[in-house]
Amino acid sequence: MNKTIENEKDRINKKQFHYPSCGCIFKNNYQIGISSGKIIEDLGLKGRKAGDIMISPNHGNFFINLGEGKSRDVRQLIEEVQSFVFQKYHTYLEEEVCYVE
Secondary structure, eight states: OOOHHHHHHHHHHHTTSOOEEEEEOOOOOOGGGSSSHEEETTTOOOTTTTTTEOSSSSSHHHEOOSSSSOOHHHHHHHHHHHHHHHHHOOOOOOOOOOOOO
């Protein structure tokens, strides 16, 4: 099986195609030894919402749009996650997304 098909099957199994998403929100920072998605999951933030943007219940580093999500909702949720992570781990999650103004 080629790598593209393997990646697609992995993403389908993780239910990453059920809602619109911009992919991973944060870069992995292994200074504390775990991925950004795992950090978010360990903090119990999966399912947290801002407007119609939600942290995927299937993957802590994916934000999904439930229908009417706005860019301001994405930014709000990013800031909330960064705040929770900083309070617990004293580290900053760097965004992987790019902003277009």
